Amino acid sequence: MLKKLKKFLMGITKIFGKKKEIKLGLYGPPNAGKTSLANRVCKDWLGEEIEMGSASAIPHETREIQIRDQIKIKKKGKELSFNLVDTPGIATKIDYEDFLKFKMNKKDAKERAKQATKGVIDAIKWLDDMDAVVVVLDSTVNPYSQVNITIIGNLAARDIPVLIVGNKIDLKKSDIKKIESAFPQYKVVGVSATKGKNVDKFYDALLKVVK
Amino acid sequence: MLTLQFVPYNDIENLSSNQRVSKLMTLVKKNKIVLMQGRLKPSEETRLIEKTMQEVTKEFKGIELCTVFPQKENNAFKKFFVKMLVGDIEGFTIIGPATIVKDIKRNPDKVELLLSKTRAKRKNGRK
Structure with a gap:
């Protein structure tokens, strides 16, 4: 019922209102490469110098929502305009001691852990605002993790x-x-x-999935 | 001592989403591994993660969570009415504190619960 109402209201907005900017979210567990993918999209469609954020081997590098407005993808006569939202990795546990393994001092590790917990909460809160989502997974890691199932289950719901x-x-x-x-x-x-391997196929799929 | 607490579905079925999440969190924060019949709604699972993050401290590092459910019914009509009648009672959910449960490895047909080494060492009187 709610879905139908949402669809109806979106239809009315399309007819009478200003065209709404699509919010495309990048979601996934930490260290899957969400920011690397965001940077790739920015470089490909906004210019070489523009990056979304810093990527790192240390988990939870992105601890705040990052937004890049008005990205336009044009391919094979199709066009997609969206605001790209890079979100902090979603995790069920955060232990500052894990960051110490990356030669981080205790104070910085604790601060990073604190910011990371807030980042997870923000990422979840933003789920409601997304019009479409790219779930980024590390293909070298077992995909049957609960975080992946929970994220995808929520998007389906x-x-x-x-x-x-x-x-x-x-x-x-x-x-x-x-x-x-x-x-x-x-x-x-x-x-x-x-x-930058296979990103063309990614853009093709994106144009199909996000309409 | 490691406690495995079974939570039957009828213990939570009449609770609101927030009450369900709070009940599970209370058990996990008592260092119990919860084995719940059925599964939470997707929105409750994210609420559980949110609440977990709000409560992370030096002592409580978070949770390990795993839902195990049989292959989903393809007939959406039948699925809808089964859910209406009995709720999401199929399968089960395992939730444990991350200080005790190091990892839950899941492959389609197998679930492995890996317990933290530090806990085992402490239990044996070693550091």
């Missing part, structure tokens, strides 16, 4: 279009088929965001 990206296909352990069998009802595209 909210009727939000989803595209799954299996990142890091340049690595030996990458297994896109495993992601496909874990989430057979969704389109899965394998990419390497840092190397």
Whole structure:
């Protein structure tokens, strides 16, 4: 019932109101490569110098929502204009001691953990505002994690279009088929965001999924 | 001592979403591993993660969570009425404090619960 009402109201907005900007969210567990993919999109469509944020091997590098407005993708006569929302990685546990392994001092590790917990809360709160979501997974890691299932389950319950990206296909352990069998009802595209491998297919799939 | 607490679905079925999440959090924060019959709604799962993050401290590092459910019914009509009648009672949910449950590995047909080493060492009187 709510979905129908939402659809009806969106239809009215389209007819009488100003065209709403699509919010495209990047969601996923920490260290999957959401910011690397965001940076790739920005470089490809906004220019070489523009980046969304810093990517790092240390988990929870992105601890605040980052938004890049008015990205326009044009491909094969199709066009998609959206605001890209890069979100902090969603996790069920955060231990500052994990950051100490990356030679971070205790004070910084504690601060990072504190910011990371807030980041997870913000990412969840923003789910309601998304018009479409790209779920970014590390294709070298087992996809059957509860965080992945919870994120995708929530998007399905909210009727939000989803595209799954299996990142890091340049690595030996990458297994896109495993992601496909874990989430057979969704389109899965394998990419390497840092190397720019297969990103064309990602844009093609994005144009199909987000209408 | 490690406590495994079973929560039957009828213990939570009449609770509001917030009450369900609070009940589970209270048990987990008592260092119990919860085995709940059925599963939470997707929105309740995210609420549980949100609440967990709000409560992270030096002692409470978060949770490990895993839902195990049988293959979903393809017939949406039948699924809707089963849910209307009995709720999301199929399968089960495991929730444990991250200080005790290091990881829950799930493959389609198997769930492995890995317990934290530090806990085992402490139990044996070693540091």
